[in-house]
Amino acid sequence: MSMSPSVAVVGPGAIGTTVAAALHEVGRTPRIYGRTPREQLELRVDDDRILVPGPVQTSPAQVDGAVDLVFLAVKSTQVEAAAPWLKALCDADTVICVLQNGVEQQNLVTPYSHGARIIPSVVWFPAQAQPDGSVWLRAAPRLTLPDTPAARVALTALRGTRCSVELSTDFASVAWRKLLQNAVAGLMVLTGRRSGMFARDDIAALSLAYLREGLEVARAEGASLSDEVPREIVSAFQAFPPDMGTSILADREANRPLEWSIRNGVIQRRGRAHGIPTPISDLVVPLLAAASDG
Structure with a gap:
């Protein structure tokens, strides 16, 4: 795996926007895919505004091949709807980092993974979508991942960003x-x-x-x-x-x-x-x- 894996964010809501902005800040702007067309994403942190250039791609036909890492940031109720994105972005060498609530992430996503490795996560930050489409980040973002080889792909992608990553042996x-x-x-x-x-x-x-x-x-x-x-x-x-x-x-x-x-x-x-x-x-x-x- 490259020290700079290719990254896609599927679902640029509150959590997806936060992760995309953290990557963009350090020069690792991800590809962004979602239902709603946008020219850019905006994350508000205290008095700062981080603008992530788009556009948000809204058709799986716009995907030009599999990536190393997909941050899947759709809700559990939207996984099936996100399946076409996973089909276009994933192969056996892809890692899917599931940024969702719950303890059943792997079971929910596996039917749509196309052989990709799946890592669950715990998201520890409050990010709230605003009426104007921006996202308000109200605390320092961090993720907990299981201590596995696949999780180290996400750790590498986010290393040095405002989003810290912890690996747990008791996930x-x-x-x-x-x-x-x-x-x-x-x-x-x-x-x-x-x-x-x-x-x-x-x-x-x-x-x-x-x-x-x-x-x-x-x-x-x-x-x-x-x-x-x-x-x-x-x-x-x-x-x-x-x-x-x-x-x-x-x-x-x-x-x-x-x-x-x-x-x-x-x-x-x-x-x-x-x-x-x-x-x-x-x-x-x-x-x-x-x-x-x-």
């Missing part, structure tokens, strides 16, 4: 911890409120109970997580700016399909498989599913 534990955070964020959809709601004692108590339910399932799945994780996650939400949202809330506000299955439904499904009662999930999941259906 399952990291991924499940992030999933628990994503799961409790689903409560924002049911209230229509942002992170400030976690300052309420009743919401904090409900969140802790939900997280402890998820923690039992995560441990049954092999994650090594301490009893303190639920409290740490709630405390983190309480420390966020009160207007901080989450991607699933943004999708609800825009009346788009929700990633309820991979963020919340997975706790219920895996709990049932292990014989673990999930009474809070049994209430939350159908409500989120109904919100997704419209």
Whole structure:
């Protein structure tokens, strides 16, 4: 693999734009593919604006061959729609780095990978799409990847950029911890409120109970997580700016399909498989599913 692998970003939303801007800043501008034509991407960081030249290519017919690395930054509900891009961009030598929520990324993407190696990721930064099409990055971006040879391709591509990469030998534990955070964020959809709601004692108590339910399932799945994780996650939400949202809330506000299955439904499904009662999930999941259906 070259020290400067050829890179494509599929899905230039909030996460995809952040990664594309990080690469562009250091002279590694990726090829950009998505549904919406744009002349450029814009990332806002504090008082800075990073403009990534386009255009965003909107037809797989515009792809001129396979690349070394694809950052797949579409939501789990959009993977099937992204399949033509993967067909055009991937071969057996390609690595697909999946920038999505959940612990089922490999299973979701494998049917469309065309022999490419797939690496899951955990995305640790809040990036919010703005009404004008720009993206507001509200914290330093970082990714956690499993410590595998394929992951080192993404590490090489992002080395020296503002997006740091950590390789984990216990990726399952990291991924499940992030999933628990994503799961409790689903409560924002049911209230229509942002992170400030976690300052309420009743919401904090409900969140802790939900997280402890998820923690039992995560441990049954092999994650090594301490009893303190639920409290740490709630405390983190309480420390966020009160207007901080989450991607699933943004999708609800825009009346788009929700990633309820991979963020919340997975706790219920895996709990049932292990014989673990999930009474809070049994209430939350159908409500989120109904919100997704419209």
